[in-house]
Amino acid sequence: MKSLLHITNGDSFTEKLQTLPLKGDIITWREMLCEGKTLSTVGSESFWKTRFEFLNKNYKVSKSWFVEKTLKEYRSLCNHKQQDQIVLWFEYDLFCQVNMLAVLSWLKTHRRHAEISLVCSGKEDESDKLYALNELSDEKLIALYENRTVLSQDDIEYADYVWQLYCSDNPIRLENLTDYKNYKFDYLADAVKAHLQRFPAIKNGLNGVENRILNLAVNEKPKTKREFLGKILSNQGMYGFGDSQYERMLSTMKPLFSSFSPVRLNKQGKEVIQGKSNFYAQIRDSEAYLGGALKYNFLYNTASNRILKL
Incomplete structure (x- = not known):
């Protein structure tokens, strides 16, 4: 029997997954790496220090909460060394896609021999609606699990590469990516576009x-x-942010x-x-980061959909 580990995109889906008749342990990835500064070395001491400083300053996250909720779960992931199959449960939006890249980057380094597969919800029917995992029925989730996408080494290398670009100090390199369709990430191109x-x-x-x-x-x-806030949340498109x-x-x-x-x-x-009127000078925050780049060191040209460095 192969042993199995599930890594989920958050607590509410972990609760749902626990009710499904699927084998394996579950780890919850409790982060929001789409906001604030990120380092490419996922799981390193400097990575977690940088994340805690951002969350503490901007969301009043206490050290005890961070240790209890995020670091404890991360250490649990580190201790799950034996599983030869790892299933990632993520969604189409930017919030999830960035977390997914970080997890894949970590797995590339630390779980080289495991079979990594992905269940990613989004377009699930003929409508234009994109679905979160929690919006799907148990039957649909089990079907998605049974048809999950097994990632090749090339897919994992690519996810790690996109993560490195996300964490670099220049988003123009991310903008120049065009080869998404060669890899098994259906929503990544749109998420990167939303990020830029x-x-x-x-x-x-x-x-x-x-x-x-x-x-x-x-x-x-x-x-x-x-x-x-309700209207903002229900009209946010590809972002997947919380209130x-x-x-x-x-x-x-x-x-x-x-x-x-x-x-x-x-x-x-x-x-x-x-x-x-231009609000740039008033809203500018010299410490605001998006990934590895300073947010206000770049401008977005909506006419050409291109990034300019200031």
Whole structure:
């Protein structure tokens, strides 16, 4: 009998997976590497130190919580040395895809002889909807598991390469990747595109996500901040962020709003959305990273869909 390890994208899916009639141990990857500085050496002391500093500063994550929730689970992964089959459960969005790359980079170094396979939810029917794992029925999840994608050594090397580029200080190298279709990652090209649109746009200094938030404020006219967050979450496309991430974005964009109850833009907010005013100088944070790159050292040209270095 081959022994099996499942690595999941988060606690809520781990709970679901535990109810399915599948063998094997389960490890939960508790990170959000799509935000804040990342180092390419996944699992190293400097990697975890960098991550803790970011999470502590921006999300008030305590050391005890970080050790208990993230490091303990990581150590458990390190201790699972015997499994000859490892199944990754991730989703189509940027949040998951970045975590998936990091896990594959770690596995490439530390589990060279295991068979690695991937269950990645997304397009599951004829509709345009992309599905999270938790939205699928038990039968559908078991079918996905039975038809999981076994990754070749080339696939794993490629995932590690994309991870190295994500952690490099220049996103232009990531932008120049074009060979995704040669590998078994159906959603990676779109996730990388979504990532690059997180650099500030030339026209108004806000990135793709922040501009979408302003447009929702104008078009949907939410009555409360809670309703606003709900609309942002359900209209976020490829990002897969949680409410705490959007709360943090809203706090940096606060100078563009006259009120959050009801949600209204002020004069500057309206000018920024129309491209008559540029918010770059006010929102610029010299310590904000996306992967290995400083967010405000690059601009995104929405006309050409290209990144420019400042």
